[in-house]
Amino acid sequence: MTDAQSAVVPPPRKVRPPPRPVIVEAVERVTPGVVRVTFTGDNLASFAQSKPGAHMKLFFAPEDATWPPARDAPRPPSRTYTPRRFDAARSQLEVEFVLHGDGLASRWSERARVGDRMLLNGPGGGYQIPGEARRLVIVADETSMPAAGMVVEALPQACRVEIFCEIDNKAEERTLSPLVASAPTWLHRAPDRAKPGSLLETALEGLTDLTPDTYFWIACEAGAMRRIRDFLTVRRGIDRARLHSRGYWKFGEFNYPDHDYGND
Numbered sequence: 001m002t003d004a005q006s007a008v009v010p011p012p013r014k015v016r017p018p019p020r021p022v023i024v025e026a027v028e029r030v031t032p033g034v035v036r037v038t039f040t041g042d043n044l045a046s047f048a049q050s051k052p053g054a055h056m057k058l059f060f061a062p063e064d065a066t067w068p069p070a071r072d073a074p075r076p077p078s079r080t081y082t083p084r085r086f087d088a089a090r091s092q093l094e095v096e097f098v099l100h101g102d103g104l105a106s107r108w109s110e111r112a113r114v115g116d117r118m119l120l121n122g123p124g125g126g127y128q129i130p131g132e133a134r135r136l137v138i139v140a141d142e143t144s145m146p147a148a149g150m151v152v153e154a155l156p157q158a159c160r161v162e163i164f165c166e167i168d169n170k171a172e173e174r175t176l177s178p179l180v181a182s183a184p185t186w187l188h189r190a191p192d193r194a195k196p197g198s199l200l201e202t203a204l205e206g207l208t209d210l211t212p213d214t215y216f217w218i219a220c221e222a223g224a225m226r227r228i229r230d231f232l233t234v235r236r237g238i239d240r241a242r243l244h245s246r247g248y249w250k251f252g253e254f255n256y257p258d259h260d261y262g263n264d
């Protein structure tokens with residue numbers, strides 16, 4: 001093959017399996033601002049392989065929608081969520097939705113009822129806890145607490161954990177994991193109307209003893225995530241390889257990209 005021929009060969013297309021239909025089996029208000037929805041359906045077995053902090057896509061399609069969408073129909077909007085817990089025996093998948101107000105997914109979850117339909121795919125991604133980590137600092141807000149709970153459950157014994165969770169107020173404190181004891185430092189925005197992520201930034205500035213075996217798992221508002229990452233790498237000189245950082249949502253942007261690792 002000549003250079004000219006090889007230049008026009010397109011890369012193989014990644015074929016994504018179609019979203020799977022599921023049904024809402026249970027809805028539970030965990031805190032005033034968080035709803036846990038349990039989905040059930042066939043074909044959920046792959047969620048048994050979810051890595052800690054894995055993600056999935058939920059597709060908000062009309063009740064009578066079919067997949068794939070009809071030729072001229074737009075692809076239904078989707079949002080990224082965490083497959084918090086999967087019970088293989090019952091084929092139940094739990095997702096915890098933050099009720100933040102004006103958002104497609106937030107509004108859907110506020111109104112979710114048993115029997116409602118949803119389309120989803122996944123799981124994908126997730127965090128591989130580095131074998132040499134002896135201390136993991138978890139930096140989370142209410143949207144990443146489900147993922148943080150999965151990370152805590154996967155921690156090896158040799159690794160101690162320190163958790164910072166920023167939430168609106170005391171009523172939003174919730175158990176990170178029913179399986180593993182954890183004692184997060186709760187940071188409440190409400191008293192000072194703090195900007196999302198700002199209390200996490202301040203908390204991280206106070207951290208000491210950042211030995212080379214200290215690693216960081218950071219997931220929160222995208223702007224705050226970048227400032228925290230820059231503080232740790234630029235001001236504290238921490239190798240980026242010790243950080244797993246991710247923007248879970250961004251001020252003023254809907255359907256914020258789910259692949260924001262803060263690399264720019």
Ligand SMILES: Cc1cc2nc3c(=O)[nH]c(=O)nc-3n(C[C@H](O)[C@H](O)[C@H](O)COP(=O)(O)OP(=O)(O)OC[C@H]3O[C@@H](n4cnc5c(N)ncnc54)[C@H](O)[C@@H]3O)c2cc1C
Nearest residue numbers: 055081082098100103104105106143250251252253254255
């Ligand atoms: C890998 C990954 C896993 C995630 N897992 C979860 C999860 O398990 N549970 C969960 O609740 N969220 C999770 N999120 C975050 C969720 O995808 C976003 O919050 C998403 O924007 C919600 O969609 P929406 O339709 O409600 O709002 P959108 O339509 O996307 O946004 C509408 C408006 O609301 C604002 N907004 C979005 N989220 C918030 C928020 N939390 N607080 C305040 N304002 C907000 C936006 O800036 C925008 O102005 C995850 C994100 C990622 C990338």
